[in-house]
Amino acid sequence: xxxxxxxxQILIGxxxxxxxxxxxxxxxxxxxSLGLAPRYISDIxxxxxxxxxxxxxxxxxxYKVTPTVVLREYLIMxxxxxxxxxxxxxxxxxxxxxxxxKLVQYMNHxxxxxxxxxxxxxxxxx
Numbered sequence: 001x002x003x004x005x006x007x008x009q010i011l012i013g014x015x016x017x018x019x020x021x022x023x024x025x026x027x028x029x030x031x032x033s034l035g036l037a038p039r040y041i042s043d044i045x046x047x048x049x050x051x052x053x054x055x056x057x058x059x060x061x062x063y064k065v066t067p068t069v070v071l072r073e074y075l076i077m078x079x080x081x082x083x084x085x086x087x088x089x090x091x092x093x094x095x096x097x098x099x100x101x102k103l104v105q106y107m108n109h110x111x112x113x114x115x116x117x118x119x120x121x122x123x124x125x126x
Contacts (some may be wrong), residue, residue: 012056013047015070019063020045023117034058 018031027045031038043049056063060067068075092100 008048010071010074012070013045015072016059017059017066019069022112023063024112024119025062030059030062033062046057 019060020027020065027041028038030036031041034055040049040055044055056067056070060070
């Protein structure tokens with residue numbers, strides 16, 4: 001039995017750009033934080049280059065997301081299945097799971113607002 005090769009073209013640039021902009025980072029800030037050229041970040045976001053696995057991990061660490069967030073559209077698991085894979089999450093009832101999901105959404109929203117306020121404050125100081 002022969003294995004079929006999968007020719008999935010994984011394009012993560014848009015996902016990375018969406019995450020970066022939602023956090024209020026510029027390409028220059030990301031590049032500087034990671035010690036990379038801004039052009040390289042631009043090329044990744046425009047799917048001109050795939051970047052390395054090391055770069056993906058660095059970006060995920062900077063953005064405080066897991067690779068599953070970036071690769072979500074290529075994964076077979078649904079969001080619910082990903083939620084259930086968190087240790088202990090399966091032991092919660094549906095009401096408790098909903099509270100955890102809402103808490104995470106709230107924390108991400110607050111984080112985004114705080115970053116936006118810090119950026120505005122920094123811009124005023126310069």
